Amino acid sequence: MKANPFINRILSVMMTTAGLLSCSKEEVQPIRQQPGPVSVQFKFSTLAIQERSSPVQVVLAFNQAAQQNGSITLSVSADHYHDFKTSPGLIDGTIVIPVSAGQTEASFLFEPINNESLTGPQLISVVIASVTDGLLTGSVKELSITLQDDELPAQVAFLQDKSSVSEDAEQGFMVVIPFSQAAPGTGSIEISITSDLAVYGVHYTTDPAASNGKVELSVEPGMHQARLQVLPVNDFLFNQDRVIQFSIEKVSGALEKGSQLVNELRIVDEEKTGLRKSYETVSNGWRVKRTYSYDEQGNIHQIQWEQNTLRGTYTYHYNAGRLVTKITSSDLTETHFTRDIASRIIKSETYKQGELKKYELFGYDDAGNVGEVAVFDRQPSGEFIMTRLFVYLYYVNGNLYKRLSFSPEAGSEEYNLLSEEIYGNYMDRDNQFPMVELLPGRTTQIGLPTSYQLNQNGLELNYSFEYEYNSMGSPSMRRTIKNGQVVELTSYSYY
Numbered sequence: 001m002k003a004n005p006f007i008n009r010i011l012s013v014m015m016t017t018a019g020l021l022s023c024s025k026e027e028v029q030p031i032r033q034q035p036g037p038v039s040v041q042f043k044f045s046t047l048a049i050q051e052r053s054s055p056v057q058v059v060l061a062f063n064q065a066a067q068q069n070g071s072i073t074l075s076v077s078a079d080h081y082h083d084f085k086t087s088p089g090l091i092d093g094t095i096v097i098p099v100s101a102g103q104t105e106a107s108f109l110f111e112p113i114n115n116e117s118l119t120g121p122q123l124i125s126v127v128i129a130s131v132t133d134g135l136l137t138g139s140v141k142e143l144s145i146t147l148q149d150d151e152l153p154a155q156v157a158f159l160q161d162k163s164s165v166s167e168d169a170e171q172g173f174m175v176v177i178p179f180s181q182a183a184p185g186t187g188s189i190e191i192s193i194t195s196d197l198a199v200y201g202v203h204y205t206t207d208p209a210a211s212n213g214k215v216e217l218s219v220e221p222g223m224h225q226a227r228l229q230v231l232p233v234n235d236f237l238f239n240q241d242r243v244i245q246f247s248i249e250k251v252s253g254a255l256e257k258g259s260q261l262v263n264e265l266r267i268v269d270e271e272k273t274g275l276r277k278s279y280e281t282v283s284n285g286w287r288v289k290r291t292y293s294y295d296e297q298g299n300i301h302q303i304q305w306e307q308n309t310l311r312g313t314y315t316y317h318y319n320a321g322r323l324v325t326k327i328t329s330s331d332l333t334e335t336h337f338t339r340d341i342a343s344r345i346i347k348s349e350t351y352k353q354g355e356l357k358k359y360e361l362f363g364y365d366d367a368g369n370v371g372e373v374a375v376f377d378r379q380p381s382g383e384f385i386m387t388r389l390f391v392y393l394y395y396v397n398g399n400l401y402k403r404l405s406f407s408p409e410a411g412s413e414e415y416n417l418l419s420e421e422i423y424g425n426y427m428d429r430d431n432q433f434p435m436v437e438l439l440p441g442r443t444t445q446i447g448l449p450t451s452y453q454l455n456q457n458g459l460e461l462n463y464s465f466e467y468e469y470n471s472m473g474s475p476s477m478r479r480t481i482k483n484g485q486v487v488e489l490t491s492y493s494y495y
């Protein structure tokens, strides 16, 4: 077999190489024993760690085992250094990790601190700042740790949607805004205040004070509620209730809006509280209603009346001494009053469209009660004649006992008795709705009658009254009973 020249050539090259290696052995060996520096880099460039997580080992990987002892210095930057610990410890923003020969990686322990405050996620940057001889910083030289907060913002809402306070309440009213949990940090609540009738500084103030219809409440960590004190101004006037709307407009910091964001506070005009407002009597096919309104001094301003489908208004007019001088009616009649030196009304004159139609003369008994009323009506001839005479008798305590109605006999000094009404069995209860209203500013029944007798045309009719009361002890309902049957229902309301 003939030798292949190609194979021969390869063999000769191999021989030559072997000879070359063996003769330069002493020079090549140090390159193998002293490989390049050990490259150090983070195993990951990002890490997300929960605030309540157990400590996490953060690894720096080497490309080969360390040849010698040394150390790695990490520089750490964070907003809140007290939110975590490291091992080795963090000193002046750096961690120094020792490295021993033969180590193939290094690490440090990152321990989050579970706190109660809401700071939001925090970015912590860890950078390989320097390494000692024999080590080299690799390409992943920075690690971003996201420290996740496990707190939730506290929810902020009003305790109630509606509340009320009396105008004369000295401490005012505390609007309470409870939180769903202790505030996990600082925050603030902006409350806007609006009202149709209540004017800030005139009818009420707040603490903290409002400015341009807004109040800012600041919240400290750990607080369970915010409070806003509302101080009504007591004006001593009989006017009206005023409603103020508070609404949680904005919250910031460790807070968020809850569900009840509006609170309506009613400032109750306590001067008027309990004053009679209206009564309505309903019978079979018949209805009458009167509604009373007052001026700021608490005197009757108007009475609205309704009778079946008819309605009208009486307006009261007063002099400087707050005594009624006249009552004008929506049907254009006017009743003027004349008083004696003791300010008692002794005469009333009723005009219609300027013409005197009727006048009444009032007489008083020894106790000062209206004892008699003589009614004079204008006749077609223009002259006035007495058409009725009423006589009133009272119990010692001032409650009306009896009303007698007479008609004068024409052309004589005699009177005919038309009817006799007897009120009896009074209960000692507040009664703002006397069944007989004689003159403004006077009552005929300070208590509640429970029986009534009418003697007329030879007939005797007997009624009894049963009452229901409101929480103030004032009557809210009256049942008029005849022969065991309810014949009339009266309901009463108060301011």
Ligand SMILES: [Ca+2]
Residues within 6 Å of the ligand: 051, 052, 114, 115, 116, 117, 150, 151
């Ligand atoms: Ca926590």
Ligand SMILES: [Ca+2]
Residues within 6 Å of the ligand: 051, 114, 115, 116, 117, 118, 119, 149, 150, 151
């Ligand atoms: Ca936290």
Ligand SMILES: [Ca+2]
Residues within 6 Å of the ligand: 167, 234, 235, 236, 237, 238, 239, 240, 269, 270, 271
């Ligand atoms: Ca008032």
